[in-house]
Amino acid sequence: MAFGKSKNRRRQDAAQTKEAVTGAVRTHGPGLLKAILLTGLTIALVWGGIELRRWALSSPTFLLKETTFSGLQRATPGELLKLSGLTVGQNLWALDVGALERAMSTHPWVREVYVRRHFPASVSVEVVEHVPAALGVLGDLYLLDEDGEPFKRLQPGDTLDLPLVTGVDREDYIADEAETRERYRQAIAVAHAYAATQPGKRERLSEVRMVAEGMVLVLADGMEVRMGEGETDAKLQRLSRVREELRSRGLSAEVIHLENRARPGWVAVKLSSPVSERNGASQ
Incomplete structure (x- = not known):
């Protein structure tokens, strides 16, 4: 059981x-x-x-056949291709777009660059170049862009007719780049404002000198305009009226003062000496 x-x-x-x-x-x-x-x-x-x-990495379908560029004025496609190492026959999937952009950005004229792949076999490169606005003296002469950035040392082949910005040395720039660029931007803004009052470039601006009291414009004929600080447009309007009055009287100025802070509307003029007087001859 x-x-x-x-x-x-x-x-x-x-x-x-x-x-x-x-x-x-x-x-x-x-x-x-x-x-x-x-x-x-x-x-x-x-x-x-x-x-x-x-x-994808081995197929001939994705081998680079064409690279196109846009936005080039000073830089050349050959220079950018050489810097980046981008060549026909490279596989599009294997391209490091970021590395290509960084390499092309080392060209002195290139401010920004955007590389795009277009499958199956092409690449486009959009370039934004620096636009030279003035020349800065930093030991050597440098091209300054609109933002006051010294982006390139002036070379013999750089045929540019630009005003000179002085009053800042290399030590100042190294000590405080941001402050120096801001001063450069202010000087370039004054230069542009002056150029707008001279559409025919009759009296070309040669130099913007930055001093403790503000800015001094030096024209191509050597005349100095002591601008001081602020009220740029109003001062330039007064300058135009004074110069027109001087021309109507057959006179020329050596220095025009517009920096009187106590009496902003006042203009003081130091007249140029007659040619005979400058040469030591009697009339």
């Missing part, structure tokens, strides 16, 4: 185990199947991605 009870117990245990397994499959089966499918799909995608990348 004991043997029969043991046999029945084993049958009951087996039935319970089967029922437990069936319940577990019924409860967890869908989730387990989903996990298996997702794992298989992930493996397939990874493998597919690896194979796709291998094909």
Whole structure:
């Protein structure tokens, strides 16, 4: 009888185990199947991605055939290609766009550069160049852009007719670049304002000299205009009226003072000596 009870117990245990397994499959089966499918799909995608990348990097379809440039005035395509190492036959997928932009940006005329890939086989390069606005004296002569940045040392081949900005030396620039650029920007703004009053370039501006009292304009004929600080437009209007009056009287000025802070509307003029007097001759 004991043997029969043991046999029945084993049958009951087996039935319970089967029922437990069936319940577990019924409860967890869908989730387990989903996990298996997702794992298989992930493996397939990874493998597919690896194979796709291998094909893209080796396919002749994506070999560079043409590079186009826009925005060039001073820099040349050849110079930028040489700096970047970009050549026909390189794979577009393998190009490091950021590295290409950084390399081309080392050209002295280049202010900003944007490289774009156009699949399957071309690249475009959009360049924003520095626009020279004046010359700065920092030991050597440097080209200054509109923001007052000295972006390039003046070379013999740089044929530019630009006003000179003086009064800042190299030590000043090294000590505080931001402050120096701001002063340069102010000087360039005054130069532009003056040029706007001389549309025919009849009396060209030669130099903007920055001094403790403000700014001094030096015209091509050597005449100095002491501008002081502030009210640039109003002062330039007074300057135009004074010069017109002097011309009408057949006179010329050596120095015109517009920097009187106590009486802003006042203008003082130091007349030029007659030619005969300057040469020491009697009339």
